Amino acid sequence: QSHYSYKKAAMLCGIGSDNLVAVPCDETGAMIPSELEAAVGEALASGALPFFVGATAGTTVTGAFDPFHEIADVCERHGLYMHVDGAWGAAVLLSGRGDRRALMDGAERADSLTWNAHKLMGMPLQCSAFLTATPGALEACNGTRASYLFQPDKLHAEYDLGDKTIQCGRRADAYKLWMTWKALGDAGFAARVDHCCDLAEHFERRVRGSGGAFVMAKPRTFANVCFWYVPPSLRPWDPAAAGEEARRRMASVAPAIKAKMQRRGLAMIGFQPLDGMPNFFRIVFPSCLNTTKADLDRLLDAIEEIGSNQ
């Protein structure tokens, strides 16, 4: 359930996507540590050299958090580098609620962590952080010491961070994050995070209390809600029991409703198939500062109105 950027990175780095091993996940979308242990053992037995484990804090589809302590134990046992992709979910560390912050337990044992402040913190696109536990790693990996850019004998050479990055020329996104943090404070960021999570909780409650018009497609962990709208003719909807024809019909429901909502200018919500289940809606709440629970109620009403008239 990791982000496809792991696949892209393997392709780009010359490792090759064939050498990327997908570890099975539980129903929420979180990596199963015993499966990781087994995959490492299998790789070693085949003569391969596993060296990197990519864990995820807030998977893209379901918003699941991997069990970081158990993954770190596996990594320590085998001397593997542990990275946590917290692009979407690491922001829970800023939450005011302990149960939300606890989703990140053990992530502090990782060798590196990514965090996209442009997702849950309301920053502009591309404002992202890569944190490494190894001082000097960025310079060692990326530094090429081009003499025409990074003169060691110039004034304030120590503030020139260009050679520590892949791209060199970049926008000063860190400044925007710093300014916003200064302006809002920890409490302001906590309010943003918790507002988004609260919206997801409210949405889930409405789905579960809909009497079968809406059905959860995946358990909810974070600010993602995966759900079906079930047309009256397909109720009660149980994906495990649904036959081929019902599944085929269900697969077309979300695309049709989305297209109609899009044409009416109402909303754009993603949908997708997963784990053999037909297309379901996936709504996420990133930086939804001005979205209210009443907005979500209206959205569910609109989906139901469009869906029941299909």
Add this chain to the structure above:
Amino acid sequence: QSHYSYKKAAMLCGIGSDNLVAVPCDETGAMIPSELEAAVGEALASGALPFFVGATAGTTVTGAFDPFHEIADVCERHGLYMHVDGAWGAAVLLSGRGDRRALMDGAERADSLTWNAHKLMGMPLQCSAFLTATPGALEACNGTRASYLFQPDKLHAEYDLGDKTIQCGRRADAYKLWMTWKALGDAGFAARVDHCCDLAEHFERRVRGSGGAFVMAKPRTFANVCFWYVPPSLRPWDPAAAGEEARRRMASVAPAIKAKMQRRGLAMIGFQPLDGMPNFFRIVFPSCLNTTKADLDRLLDAIEEIGSNQ
């Protein structure tokens, strides 16, 4: 004389910087085609498989343009992919002067071209284009078809370009370029390019007419001027004839002047050593819309004033 991004790309892609061959350049900084031919022959003889040639339109330091037709001939002879890094210089294609546009002759034979509109066209940082002559190449190289992002059954799926890129989530920089181009027209962009080149020409004239206070360090091709300020005690300055002590003293001149200009808030001009020559100043003119020739005269006067009082 290519940009160090070639080195970074070789490191990042798993090719390894050891497998990147630097081809010798002429005095202006342009690749020597016969040396490229020799390097390809040498690689083949050693059992290596050369497949990519990185040419440059506007080198970083001197602003040199490679002889693209002759390089394309070598590439065709050996079946090599030809890329032109026009990040800095491809904008001359928009110039109103034929002799400037001619610097790009033969670049049209390349398999791909990069162009940074944020350099000479006054666009915001990161507004860059990668043009390929092979339809579908970007999708074939970068596409991973993540089902949760790129649903083929969604409305207007054909407008979703995310899977053709390395990064997916990006700013809409192309829109800014398109808007500016609409607003300024070809003539407006030509005026920007030619203003920058004219400034460089004026600067060179002032250096050459300074009676020895300033000396060109490299021939000028484009909007880059590489020059020394020569303190009275080091005149007449001839780098080929200068002894060790004079070279050592000259190496400290540009850093000292730059630091003083920086502290006074006057200007920030890069300096660097190259090809065994001690530190020289390198001034470039990217998007200098409001810079006038009088500004350059004042800058040269300031350098001379600071330098002669060292």
